[in-house]
Amino acid sequence: MIKYLRAILFPFAILYGLITFLRNKCYDWKIFKSQEFDLPVICVGNLAVGGSGKTPVTEYLVRLLSDYKIAILSRGYGRETKGFLLADDQSTAATIGDEPLQYYQKFPEVTVAVCEDRVTGIRRLQDQHDLIILDDAFQHRKVKAGYQILLFEFEKMMHRQFMLPTGDLREAFGGYKRAQSILITKCPETLDSADQYRIAKQFSQFDESRIAYSSIIYSDLQALYTGNTMQDVRVSKDVTVFLLTGIANPKPFLAYLDGRFDAVVPQQYGDHHRFSLAEIKALKSAFEQHPAAEKIILTTEKDAQRLLDASIKDLLLNLPVFFIPIAVKIQQKNEIPFNQEILSYVSSTTRNRTIHQAENQ
Numbered sequence: 001m002i003k004y005l006r007a008i009l010f011p012f013a014i015l016y017g018l019i020t021f022l023r024n025k026c027y028d029w030k031i032f033k034s035q036e037f038d039l040p041v042i043c044v045g046n047l048a049v050g051g052s053g054k055t056p057v058t059e060y061l062v063r064l065l066s067d068y069k070i071a072i073l074s075r076g077y078g079r080e081t082k083g084f085l086l087a088d089d090q091s092t093a094a095t096i097g098d099e100p101l102q103y104y105q106k107f108p109e110v111t112v113a114v115c116e117d118r119v120t121g122i123r124r125l126q127d128q129h130d131l132i133i134l135d136d137a138f139q140h141r142k143v144k145a146g147y148q149i150l151l152f153e154f155e156k157m158m159h160r161q162f163m164l165p166t167g168d169l170r171e172a173f174g175g176y177k178r179a180q181s182i183l184i185t186k187c188p189e190t191l192d193s194a195d196q197y198r199i200a201k202q203f204s205q206f207d208e209s210r211i212a213y214s215s216i217i218y219s220d221l222q223a224l225y226t227g228n229t230m231q232d233v234r235v236s237k238d239v240t241v242f243l244l245t246g247i248a249n250p251k252p253f254l255a256y257l258d259g260r261f262d263a264v265v266p267q268q269y270g271d272h273h274r275f276s277l278a279e280i281k282a283l284k285s286a287f288e289q290h291p292a293a294e295k296i297i298l299t300t301e302k303d304a305q306r307l308l309d310a311s312i313k314d315l316l317l318n319l320p321v322f323f324i325p326i327a328v329k330i331q332q333k334n335e336i337p338f339n340q341e342i343l344s345y346v347s348s349t350t351r352n353r354t355i356h357q358a359e360n361q
Contacts (some may be wrong), residue, residue: 011122013166016200017028020163022172027141034118038356040131042342043145045138046177048161048227050271052151052250053185055099056216056328057300058135061106064339065346068130070109073121074100075136078272084124087112096280098272098305101134105305116214127350131346139170140176150179153249154187154213157199176203181341182211183330186252191331204249210341212334218256221296221322224304225313238262240292244283244299246273246306251322253300261294275306280315287319296320 004016026032038355042061046052057359062070076085086106087096096104096114104112107132110130115121118140122132134145156168163169176182176257184199200208223237240263245253267283288298297319299307304323307316330338 006196010298013163014073015048016165017163017172017219024141024171024175032141034141035122037122037126037132037146038353039126039129040147040346041093041122041134041143042131042143042346043134043143043148044151045134045136045148045206046151047134047138047170047173048156049164049170049248050168050201052329053155053214053216054136054151055102057151057185057214058103058331059106060328061133061342062110063340068346068350069128070107071111071113071125071126071129072100072103073113073115073118073132074103074136075116075118075153076100076264077136078274079114081114084113084115084121087114092309093306094274094309096339097183097313100301101305102302103132104250105254121345130350131134138175145339145341146179146311146349149181149183149342150178151174151183153186154195155249155251157184157202158195173202174205177205179206180345181338183338184213185216185328186249187213187215187331192254196298198357201349212338213331214334214343215331216252216256217327219325221298221324224299224307224321224323233279235296236294238294238304240265240290240295241265241285242287242290242295242297243273243305244297244303245269246275247300250300251253266289273306275312275317277311280307280312284315284319299323301325311320 017345026063041231044054044058046054058072074097079097082096083335085096091101091104093101099116100112103110106332111125113121118134118137119142122143125132134143136297137143138148161167161173162168182203184254196213200211203211237260239261241261243257243266246269250268254266301323
């Protein structure tokens, strides 16, 4: 069925590919202008739609560059607002998006902002910060980021990829040549050398030393609603897990849970899905009617941000609701060069900026 659907949509994929090709060429030929900035701007992006792991990679960069005053600038996908907004204690997933809200809650020392126009956003932030991390802006070519990290999911690299709407690619695969670093995400913990060779061959016009491989680290369960005694439930292998997700690719998360719990009842929705009260009520009803003596509701860290809405929280507050934070682990042989490239870029750009500012005083 998928094969026939791809055949039907293939002409539209050709048209979409032609449009994106011409758009990129207009930027390459400087017909369309890209704005450069004198402070370090790091872009974390991908070629495929959703699910590549941009959020944990952005968090990895925040920890790596903790000596600098950082701003994270995102579009704020799924928010109900428009324009430039700074995250604050009144922010919700509805006002700034789930990923920016997650950044704000995890890193209080970091400025988190949202703006559809990244040029405007950077201009609003540049004077008060040492560097800016752009979340999901590889195709936003109005900004010429100084350092671009392009993410590819390991699983998708094992198969042929197609342009939208036939496949998931936002632009032709050759767009990888604009990146300074490529990171293969969600790899198995033990990575086969043959798989690495197969992946590296697909980037024939890229320095292999700038290709790094990473896997996901899952942390311990954390209670979503603090102060709720229901969160003290014993969590063991025989607990029944009601899994609520609204992410692009839940497969790695499901695989992890299948190895940890005997029974997982998935409730899956599309990426950035805004959970309705009816959906949460249905989840609560199914949970309460299930005969298991030991049971919990579990979600991802990103999805958890959308469960903090007051109306949803009222429904779930007296239930054992948990989430699992994740982090990125760079393969040991790649970690030092990957980190050093980024640190060197930030250091040299910051030094040049300081010299330039001194000369203009």
